Amino acid sequence: MKKLLFIFLAVFLTAGFTCAGSTPVNPVCPPPQGQESWICEKSAELNVSPEKVYGWIYSAAAIGAIADQVEIQDVCKFKHKIDKWYISVYPVSYDSAISKVLEEANLLKDPKKILLIKNIFNQNLEMYSSPELIDKYDDWMVRAGSNKFERDMLCSSVE
DSSP: OTTHHHHHHHHTTTTTOOSOTTOSSOSSSSOOTTOOOHHHHHHHHHTOOHHHHHHHHHHHHHHHHHTTSSOHHHHHHHHHHHHHHHHHHOSOBHHHHHHHHHHTTTTSSOHHHHHHHHHHHHHHHGGGOOSSBOOHHHHHHHHHHHHHHHHHTTOOOOO
8 A cells, every 4th residue: 555655646747757768859748839848847957757757656656566565456546536636626736736645645554654655755756846737738748647557557447
């Protein structure tokens, strides 16, 4: 369950980061002409590809599932819960989305593990914190990443 948080992170901010590693031409960033992307701007500023952030989150979730620390279906349910929240409140700020992930991180029974998970999430997400609303192009990336995460985690339909 502790890796469940990592799953959501992959789903939310890194959701749209579905491109391969660090290729010279990034098919996601920069956005198409006439569209803006705060995520692409921030990634360029930090010299980190959005795909790399996705990898940090997905890897942690996958390792948790492989190590039998968390059930894949539990991760998928958590992701689904965040997805429903995101869709119901969109447009939402980057900060609000990160806060929601951390708020929902209390899925573990051990308070020390909950704190550790929240700290790890904060370290990975703090560079993408912003009070700005998630714009149209970044919303597309988030939703595309969410779908990729479900495919990568082999999520079946979740209710």
